[in-house]
Amino acid sequence: MTPAITTVRADCAADPAGTLTFELAVPAPAPASVLLLRRRGAAGGRPGGTVRIPLSGSGRPGRLRAVLPASTELSEGRWDAYVEEPGSETARTVEPGLRDLRALVDRSPDAGAASVSARIPYPTADGRLALRCWLRAPHAEAGAVVVGPAGMTVEGVLYGVATGEGAAVEARLPADPGRAHRFPLTFADGPSGAFAFTLPYGPPAEGPVDGAQLWQLWLVPAAGTPGVRISRILDDVWSRNKSFVYPTRAPAHGVLATPCYTADNDLCLRLEPGPAPR
Incomplete structure (x- = not known):
């Protein structure tokens, strides 16, 4: 045998x-x-x-x-x-x-x-x-993420579709579909796919933040087009949620904001209640 x-x-x-x-x-x-x-x-x-x-x-x-x-x-x-x-x-x-x-x-x-x-x-x-x-079609690949005092700035490359008039980034709260905030891109080059944006923490933090919230980030290539999930997948890191850690900011009284990746490498903004005032 x-x-x-x-x-x-x-x-x-x-x-x-x-x-x-x-x-x-x-x-x-x-x-x-x-x-x-x-x-x-x-x-x-x-x-x-x-x-x-x-x-x-x-x-x-x-x-x-x-x-x-x-x-x-x-x-x-x-x-x-x-x-x-x-x-x-x-x-x-x-x-x-x-x-x-x-x-x-x-x-x-x-x-x-x-x-x-x-x-x-x-x-x-x-x-x-x-x-x-x-397997993404199209795909928005996140690059450098800079954590500022009032917002996060992200550079990246868009694949499979070109940017046009009205291109923007949108922060969405899956648990509450009625809560979304859209901001125009600060840079977009259709032929190369390069893009950049700054997402201010303030507007998402204005709503009630009673517990941890994970705001998904979507790139809207042009007005009236579907959003493309912003992720980082084009390297050798299979799960970024623990290996890519960014500093936390306090955009509003009692609220903490932190850029982060999920275990599936999707880029998000995490909001959570801050320490109780003394």
Whole structure:
């Protein structure tokens, strides 16, 4: 009887185009034929929820290789990695090894591209290998964020659509759709996609802030057009909420304002009650 695979560890490397190469260390003589990617939350057998990548020899003993081309479309979400054994109905989880993602830093796709995709291998909290994937059409990529005393200034690049008359940034409070504030862009260059804006803290802070509020930031390319979520996905950071920390300001009495990213790398403005007056 051929022994089952017990532990598989995968090193990952990315190239500038976004192609990912996985090199798996598989205990001999246990076989493996496929690297399996499953999207969390996808129903069994549902199209777009499973991707199988053939494994082949890497030229090194005990090592197998799988290549995920940049052209392979993966739905947005988190994908867990497994290996399938020939003739087995079970799939084994994969542990993360070395991750060489230097080629993903400061990616600059063509501003005219209809969509932008990104996929970043990362270790889960329980020690498994997964991919965080984004697929945005269009997409507003956040760049530098400067925290001023009265507002936050953001630079970025818009992909897939050009800015026009009435281009603005909009802060929206999902918990209360009736609360939104729009401010014109301070800079917009349609051909290059570059944009900049300053979002003052004051107007969102004027409403009641009885608890923590997460205001989503949207770029409105022109008057009457749908907003585009402002995020940062074109580098090697799969979750920015704890690694990118900005200073807090107090725009109004009893209110604190802090720019922040969510765990899915969406840019937000967090408002929360300040310390009670003494």
